[in-house]
Amino acid sequence: xxxxxxxxxxxxxxxxxxxxxxxxxxxxxxxxxxxxxxxxxxxxxxxxxxxxxxxxxxxxxxxxxxxxxxxxxxxxxxxxxxxxxxxxxxxxxxxxxxxxxxxxxxxxxxxxxxxxxxxxxxxxxxxxxxxxxxxxxxxxxxxxxxxxxxxxxxxxxxxxxxxxxxxxxxxxxxxxxxxxxxxxxxxxxxxxxxxxxxxxxxxxxxxxxxxxxxxxxxxxxxxxxxxxxxxxxxxxxxxxxxxxxxxxxxxxxxxxxxxxxxxxxxxxxxxxxxxxxxxxxxxxxxxxxxxxxxxxxxxxxxxxxxxxxxxxxxxxxxxxxxxxxxxxxxxxxxxx
Amino acid sequence: xxxxxxxxxxxxxxxxxxxxxxxxxxxxxxxxxxxxxxxxxxxxxxxxxxxxxxxxxxxxxxxxxxxxxxxxxxxxxxxxxxxxxxxxxxxxxxxxxxxxxxxxxxxxxxxxxxxxxxxxxxxxxxxxxxxxxxxxxxxxxxxxxxxxxxxxxxxxxxxxxxxxxxxxxxxxxxxxxxxxxxxxxxxxxxxxxxxxxxxxxxxxxxxxxxxxxxxxxxxxxxxxxxxxxxxxxxxxxxxxxxxxxxxxxxxxxxxxxxxxxxxxxxxxxxxxxxxxxxxxxxxxxxxxxxxxxxxxxxxxxxxxxxxxxxxxxxxxxxxxxxxxxxxxxxxxxxxx
Numbered sequence: 001x002x003x004x005x006x007x008x009x010x011x012x013x014x015x016x017x018x019x020x021x022x023x024x025x026x027x028x029x030x031x032x033x034x035x036x037x038x039x040x041x042x043x044x045x046x047x048x049x050x051x052x053x054x055x056x057x058x059x060x061x062x063x064x065x066x067x068x069x070x071x072x073x074x075x076x077x078x079x080x081x082x083x084x085x086x087x088x089x090x091x092x093x094x095x096x097x098x099x100x101x102x103x104x105x106x107x108x109x110x111x112x113x114x115x116x117x118x119x120x121x122x123x124x125x126x127x128x129x130x131x132x133x134x135x136x137x138x139x140x141x142x143x144x145x146x147x148x149x150x151x152x153x154x155x156x157x158x159x160x161x162x163x164x165x166x167x168x169x170x171x172x173x174x175x176x177x178x179x180x181x182x183x184x185x186x187x188x189x190x191x192x193x194x195x196x197x198x199x200x201x202x203x204x205x206x207x208x209x210x211x212x213x214x215x216x217x218x219x220x221x222x223x224x225x226x227x228x229x230x231x232x233x234x235x236x237x238x239x240x241x242x243x244x245x246x247x248x249x250x251x252x253x254x255x256x257x258x259x260x261x262x263x264x265x266x267x268x269x270x271x272x273x274x275x276x277x278x279x280x281x282x283x284x285x286x287x288x289x290x291x292x293x294x295x296x297x298x299x300x301x302x303x304x305x306x307x308x309x310x311x312x313x314x315x316x317x318x319x320x321x322x323x324x325x326x327x328x329x330x331x332x333x334x335x336x
Numbered sequence: 337x338x339x340x341x342x343x344x345x346x347x348x349x350x351x352x353x354x355x356x357x358x359x360x361x362x363x364x365x366x367x368x369x370x371x372x373x374x375x376x377x378x379x380x381x382x383x384x385x386x387x388x389x390x391x392x393x394x395x396x397x398x399x400x401x402x403x404x405x406x407x408x409x410x411x412x413x414x415x416x417x418x419x420x421x422x423x424x425x426x427x428x429x430x431x432x433x434x435x436x437x438x439x440x441x442x443x444x445x446x447x448x449x450x451x452x453x454x455x456x457x458x459x460x461x462x463x464x465x466x467x468x469x470x471x472x473x474x475x476x477x478x479x480x481x482x483x484x485x486x487x488x489x490x491x492x493x494x495x496x497x498x499x500x501x502x503x504x505x506x507x508x509x510x511x512x513x514x515x516x517x518x519x520x521x522x523x524x525x526x527x528x529x530x531x532x533x534x535x536x537x538x539x540x541x542x543x544x545x546x547x548x549x550x551x552x553x554x555x556x557x558x559x560x561x562x563x564x565x566x567x568x569x570x571x572x573x574x575x576x577x578x579x580x581x582x583x584x585x586x587x588x589x590x591x592x593x594x595x596x597x598x599x600x601x602x603x604x605x606x607x608x609x610x611x612x613x614x615x616x617x618x619x620x621x622x623x624x625x626x627x628x629x630x631x632x633x634x635x636x637x638x639x640x641x642x643x644x645x646x647x648x649x650x651x652x653x654x655x656x657x658x659x660x661x662x663x664x665x666x667x668x669x670x671x672x
């Protein structure tokens with residue numbers, strides 16, 4: 001089942017069922033008016049919505065043309081958005097660029113921070129940030145949405161709580177990160193509004209590419225129209241989504257509609273630090289990693305962070321060449 | 337206006353208007369069924385609800401007896417819960433106990449972390465944590481709830497976005513904090529579910545004790561029935577709520593229903609580290625501060641953290657002797 005939220009001038013938008021090929025859609029109402037309503041009542045509503053989904057895909061429901069540009073993030077606002085850092089290669093690279101080793105515990109104990117979830121932006125909305133030397137960067141990631149997860153759930157049991165999958169652009173203000181991390185309380189101002197793919201999909205839509213609670217497909221990032229990265233999200237993911245959920249639920253319940261992110265997808269590619277697209281590698285999912293490579297190689301970074309009007313597109317294509325989630329496609333807008 | 341949320345076996349509970357003396361209440365429906373509905377539409381609904389409030393307080397509406405034990409937190413779940421650390425004395429004390437000075441920037445740049453908001457617990461609910469050497473502690477605080485706050489709002493402009501005030505018990509697992517802070521991503525597992533006072537009040541209910549976006553009344557904490565602290569929340573608050581909101585909104589919009597906390601209330605009392613109730617001081621709002629004093633004075637702490645069945649009560653009384661918010665009153669329950 002594939003689901004989207006159309007903007008309709010309300011805070012939570014209108015839940016839509018979308019055809020597998022992303023060409024047509026129909027409202028999920030009256031079964032569920034919003035994504036949160038569906039998640040609050042997944043067990044009773046999802047089977048009924050699955051029948052609607054079948055009818056749409058079989059052509060029994062004609063529906064209307066699906067338009068990604070009308071989409072909000074599948075959850076325009078959420079009660080919980082926690083982002084892990086499951087691709088430890090990304091973390092190692094960031095540290096190594098400043099001459100530091102990562103602690104051994106980073107390979108067994110996930111990093112996770114809690115992000116702003118009251119004001120997600122749509123997948124085609126501008127990335128709006130105030131002016132200043134903020135170091136604007138994208139981070140291409142995968143995220144899952146859970147139902148109610150009880151405290152102290154194991155990684156194995158966590159798998160069945162994963163109801164939907166999405167792509168994420170976890171926008172980061174690199175210029176603010178060192179100062180915030182030095183304060184010890186983690187990210188806050190350095191993480192402005194995130195956006196998610198137009199479409200959220202149930203795990204079964206990925207067929208064999210959803211395995212071991214990992215997505216085994218390349219995550220494609222285009223920067224100003226050029227392919228920037230296509231690392232496989234199933235490779236070098238040190239912590240699976242099941243393990244990330246187990247970490248998140250150690251001392252708390254996660255309630256329906258909790259979003260858990262993978263962190264920036266990053267492949268080592270059998271090298272020390274991965275390799276760029278222009279060098280024949282699978283590239284990167286954020287500008288920071290390229291700058292790290294440049295720093296390690298040349299002593300200082302040369303690739304700039306994003307400026308006004310710079311564009312990032314994040315998408316995932318299955319081996320049949322079909323877009324799975326639709327595309328996050330955003331430009332930077334600076335407000336004064 | 338005073339508002340509460342009664343538990344009714346739904347995720348968001350039932351919004352109630354509560355009389356000023358906390359003796360009677362009536363449903364806010366049909367104007368607003370839930371607190372979030374009210375906050376989503378504050379501008380149109382609050383004036384109508386204020387008329388209901390007047391009628392209740394004037395006895396035109398008899399209502400029913402108000403029962404704090406039926407309350408959930410005013411927002412049983414919220415889209416944003418960010419907790420500042422506005423009483424820098426608290427931070428200084430924690431650092432000094434381990435021989436470290438705080439950076440000068442801590443007096444001008446607020447500490448703030450984002451907490452779990454999808455699963456608040458009620459003011460009289462048990463504090464449920466898994467077993468282990470977790471160092472369970474309470475933190476007595478004040479919090480505000482905002483309406484929609486645009487990005488880059490000034491501290492001065494922030495004041496008018498403060499719609500409601502509450503008390504908080506920001507439960508902390510001290511045993512997990514050093515490890516999490518060392519990882520650099522801030523608190524996550526070390527901050528289990530928070531609870532808020534039975535009643536949320538509009539700032540005008542505090543009369544002259546709400547000034548400069550600070551609450552100028554003592555915050556009382558009782559631990560296992562004994563007065564543990566009564567610091568004045570208006571004293572030594574380095575950052576006002578207006579300043580905390582300005583910090584929070586620097587790079588993001590805050591959407592209606594955002595909760596911003598003060599951090600642990602702490603008074604210096606003209607001393608280096610404050611003074612306990614038994615020594616004639618105003619005491620403390622968390623166990624950690626007492627342990628810090630003991631460490632500084634004796635070399636090691638002697639007061640234990642909370643164990644199963646330990647009880648904490650947090651309340652605030654106005655000079656007329658009336659409870660303003662009702663009481664948070666919780667016991668620790670360990671699950672195995």
